[in-house]
Amino acid sequence: MSHEDLRDAVYESNVELARAGLAVLTWGNASAADRQAGLMLIKPSGVAYDDLRPEDIVAVALETGETVEGELRPSSDTPTHLALYRGFPGIGGVVHSHSTCAVAWAQAGREIPCLGTTHADHFAGPVPLTRQLTSAEIDADYEGGIGTVIVERFEEGGLDPASVPAVLVPGHGPFTWGSTVQDALRNAIALEEVARMALHTFALLPDAGPIPRPLRDKHYQRKHGPDAYYGQEQV
């Protein structure tokens, strides 16, 4: 994919984030990595989605975080995105949103259990919750620190970021990722819907528990496993 095509994909995914109802005002941001070029393309900080243009997308160096292309300041969450690309070498896109129901779970400080096949189609297990940052971490490098506790959560929990492409930061909100920025966006949309379903499920059954493991595995594997048969064969 050319540099320009990738920039357009980042632009489109940011616009789609607002259109899908996952972001109001200037909240949220989507990025993509071009690992060969050593670059990350991301939304500029604080720009309204209606005003955003493809040429506003900012390119920063994956290693240093320095802006290498674009007139505007990159998203203030840039250090979080960079930490995720560094900690999860297999991913190509990251989305951060303040989508309503995922934020409610984050604010309640609860992981989202795998209550159904909609969840299992996208996330092979509960959506995990990181620890809260310490005051010192907030002072030192707040946005980078968020990335650090996310990667830490996956390492310490033995979680695979490819099979659980989402996380909640307590008192804050969700981050999702994927092989591409479009994939990260689809995971953000799925996460919000799964979070909404889980909210309603707990209202009906306060001690709701996860679906049986064979059912969860079946759904995840038929879509993402080596013998996946959901969707069309990739040509």
Add this chain to the structure above:
Amino acid sequence: MSHEDLRDAVYESNVELARAGLAVLTWGNASAADRQAGLMLIKPSGVAYDDLRPEDIVAVALETGETVEGELRPSSDTPTHLALYRGFPGIGGVVHSHSTCAVAWAQAGREIPCLGTTHADHFAGPVPLTRQLTSAEIDADYEGGIGTVIVERFEEGGLDPASVPAVLVPGHGPFTWGSTVQDALRNAIALEEVARMALHTFALLPDAGPIPRPLRDKHYQRKHGPDAYYGQEQV
């Protein structure tokens, strides 16, 4: 109805499923049966609703499930649809969705009681819940097995699929059907709305119970009974 008209109806119902807010991403699918031709027409697997075209609709043989028309792979839920057409000889359309509130009831493992006339206008009694599939059934023929437990639920419960055209599969979601694919779609829309109303009703009255039987019968019969007087006379 010509083969092409039926294909267009299946296409339209799939698109309308997304437009009505019952499906996001590639979730959900609608199908129709042409019993004389021995065919079922269904959405292709994993295709986004925005990209779907009438010619993408796949035709499979009702008896064998083999694809007889179309370039794409049919929905992964095809065996469920086929089992429903075989088990319920009177139906002509099936819709599967992951609509938010119906899924919440399925995830909570609860039937939806008939709490009001909106429900009774469409479903002559509670919306039933199937049993969970066993691990062996999940391994052997997962999607076909879902159809089997649905038909089993109606047979063992003495339920008439014509008067209760909806079911919940626990930890998964709803299936609806009807005499045509449009009818199945209307039942999917009604089910989601009824599920939402029931969620709010239980929030206000945790031990809410069904409406009196005469009221339920009145509403169902005035719309679907032999002396129905709702709607226009069919010419």
Add this chain to the structure above:
Amino acid sequence: MSHEDLRDAVYESNVELARAGLAVLTWGNASAADRQAGLMLIKPSGVAYDDLRPEDIVAVALETGETVEGELRPSSDTPTHLALYRGFPGIGGVVHSHSTCAVAWAQAGREIPCLGTTHADHFAGPVPLTRQLTSAEIDADYEGGIGTVIVERFEEGGLDPASVPAVLVPGHGPFTWGSTVQDALRNAIALEEVARMALHTFALLPDAGPIPRPLRDKHYQRKHGPDAYYGQEQV
């Protein structure tokens, strides 16, 4: 207002009922009375809002209920509308909907208390609940009987239909009315919003109670009283 203008107003109010999210499928109906001509104009039964045309609106005699204009069968709820026009001589429009949150209150069998000024701006007191119809009443004249219990509820409760232009029928849903069909529609929209706010309020405060009477009166009177100063002077 000419007969044709009134017919257009009824058509527009029905279409707006769906557009405002208060009706899905063919649910709901709006009517207006032309008391001088002794007529009521109402939506035809079971017609989808997208297919509705102004010329489909049916005119029936206020006294006998006989169709005097139109090719289609009038709404099955016609006898309820007629009973309201007969019982409440001051009204000129009626709206019936199955809007989600108002139905939830009806299904829970609870009146909506006046929890705030949004409510008081439209309804001078709680939105009342009728009694349930008996089996005999359901058998004899179901739709007419609904109108009868509504009028009975207002008479026995000493309620003024002009200052409380809404009611809930248990296990069914809301009816609203007003001096015109547009006014009845505005009350239907306000009722659904007030019902939604009240649902959320009770989630936050399970024993929420009505606002103080002076505050309720102030809001109702500044909009509807003899010295009203809300809105523009009618020229």
Add this chain to the structure above:
Amino acid sequence: MSHEDLRDAVYESNVELARAGLAVLTWGNASAADRQAGLMLIKPSGVAYDDLRPEDIVAVALETGETVEGELRPSSDTPTHLALYRGFPGIGGVVHSHSTCAVAWAQAGREIPCLGTTHADHFAGPVPLTRQLTSAEIDADYEGGIGTVIVERFEEGGLDPASVPAVLVPGHGPFTWGSTVQDALRNAIALEEVARMALHTFALLPDAGPIPRPLRDKHYQRKHGPDAYYGQEQV
């Protein structure tokens, strides 16, 4: 900014208030102050958002409240807006809405605690609640009295209207403000979303508490503090 540009901004913000889903029917109003000219520009009373035109915006004197421009009667909430401009000399815009979730908190008589960073990005602490007006205050000068109790709440609570640009009036609803009318509108949108998130959070965790102070300060300061680095540098 010219007088005409300010009038257009007030018009646009009122229309946007409805478009953003914060106002139905004729509820809500937005205003701006031109302090040099000693004027306030505000929506006319009881005009539907679809019918509103820029030339309908009414100008009243900040000091006396007398209409100095416009054919229509200003919003009945005009005295509240005036009291806020007088009590909070630093603000340039005010928005009043009956948005669903903020009203639910007001009707429950509860402040909205700072449960997350979405809240902290806009409001540096809980969204406060005023006291209820007395009957005497309702009789004497109802709308002016609302402004008075809002200013009183900030003075007695030692709150800074610049860092907490929102308030709830019990049994009524929210008021927000900002340096401009657009800023006040953004705060109204943020408040409704924060109120919705908080409702869901309390459903999941009935004793949810505020985020740690360092996290709250970090978010507020990175966006609004002297060393803010969110958004683009103002040129």
